[in-house]
Amino acid sequence: MTAPTAFIRDAWYAVAASAEVGDALLAREVLGRRVVIYRTAAGHPVVLRDRCAHRFAPLSMGERVGDTVECPYHGVRYAPDGACVRVPGQSRIPPVARVTSYTTLERYGLVFAWMDESVPADPSRLVSIPQYDAPGWTASRGYLRFAARWTNILDNLVDPAHTGFVHRRTIGGKGSDDVPITATEEHGDVVCRRWVNGEPPVPMMQRFLGHDRPMDRWQVYRLALPCVSSVDFGAVEAGQPHDEAAMDAAPYRTISYAFLTPETAHSTHYFSFQLRNIAVDDADVTREFEALYQATFDEDRVLLEAIEREEIADPDAASILLASDAGVARLRRLLALRGG
Template identity: 40%
Template sequence: MGTFVNNAWYVAAWGNEVRRELLPRTLLGQQILLYRKENGEAVALVDRCPHKLAPLSLGELKGDSVQCGYHGLTFDCSGTCIRVPGQRNIPTEAQVRAFPVMEKYNAIWVWMGDPEQADTTAIIDVPHYGDPGWGLVDGQYLHFKSNYLNITDNLVDPAHTSYVHKNTIGNAAGEEVGVKVEQSDSHVLAYRWINDAPQVPLVERMGKLAGNVDRWQYYYLHLPSISYVDFGCIPVGTEPTEANKDRGFRSFSFNFLTPETESTTHYFWLHLRNYHPDDPQASDDVARLMNQTFEEDATLLEFIQREQERTGVREYARIAIDNAPLRIRRQIERLQSKEQSAEAAAMDCEAETAIR
């Protein structure tokens, strides 16, 4: 059994990537074709002609439809075949799967599972998106050579920042500070406060606060694979209310993980901040420093992925900081089991109908 959860919204691309041209992309092991209709709406189809299985992305757009580049079969944006050159009848099997699509937060979201369950309100809320006084960096992308669950392990692990990200968001002050964990049916949260500690390099560089600070790290993982990090600091001894945190140094990082294959992952990210919100140079610095941070993760996780594949083992020992990752993996297994039960029930229903 693979590790994917199908019934979820996944970011397939940033909005500016999808144009009036054919864009192929692999999502959850499936070949997907993305493009925009003449009215600007995004479309997602299986990137495979049902005739000889040629990639439709090697064809061309004809209005809002896609013409296969092999024999000219043409499919509209719902996946219905509307033309077979040289014949009038169209085989009933000449259909292409279309996926529900939603454009939000400058991203193209695709629902990979049962279309009847594609509830657009299930897309995560991004706090302060578009609000005055909050700077935005988006359109960011990295390609991880790792299974997405290794990345989710990493993204609910505040402890690793003290060692892996010493030049950006971590320092030695957090080495002995434990991590607390909470969960619900839809997310897992790992968090900690590091009080009266030196500023980490990112905070120090941005120059909003002076001296030691009280720093927080709240790492949310919304199932199956959206990370939301609430990070910041306030002057030592300040009451940690939401209003005071908003007046301090605060950022919200969203990492939209979309599995490509069982060993590779699309990593889309955006970042909201309350420091120097209208300064283009600050945005450039944030993009550079955060990409440096994520690339440090990517390098380490690629080695981990290779060793897991070589040994067939995920880990030989567990320690306290594995609490949140373990909860996520159990939740993923629960979601997979639920999907498999639904699929089995649907197959039994179809079989009974056929017998009648």
């Protein structure tokens, strides 16, 4: 049960922040494959398998020559589409001299790669985030590497019950532990929802709203398998309808996105950004949010890394499910359907 779950390859995975990708060759491991990432002169991000076809030298140790990459060992060059374009000392280029080039998409300040070589890349399967770049919204951003398997991080992201314990020093609010959470499946996503009605706003909200009148506040945890999580958090005046239109017009709303990309069976890249509709022009608030969320995710990281060490030490042990694991149970079922 606790052996690492196979990767799901036919999806868009965040492989780098846009700001990291430039002329230099960036080496990274993604879904157990070493890749090299760079940007062409025209600005298009390239993700190649980081392994020369000749003797498997890492291309990331080589050099850029125009838009091509030159292998550090014997100088074979590869184009952005993975085709070999030069072999020193011979004019004929063997057709087998090529490396895998993964299809890329750049959006939301991230470079995504489609990691399945056998299924055509489908841009419509990248998550749609209408608030990103919309007027009245701004983003803070972060990255952490977790020495923990991706599936345990997914569990954590459909598990609102942990917030009051793991995050009591950061974002964990009081007074909501006993409000029930409903877990549903919507369009293949796992969605955990909770409304806490007629309660004073949490301290962070009070600060930006400037009052402590009772309000209705929501938490909606959504996981789009296999790798995109969002936590939507906000408040409307007490008694307002609890629908998308009211949430859209709410005076306080944050939507925290996490893009999980397995690195190895036992480690995961955790790219994140947090959208907010308050203090959108205030760079100090952006820095404050970045620090707050980094500290919050670090609390998850410390715990999940300790769990990973135990999973590795005793791989045959099976964990148990409790009543609060409705979201986790749905997630496991959907993962099994995806072949994960």
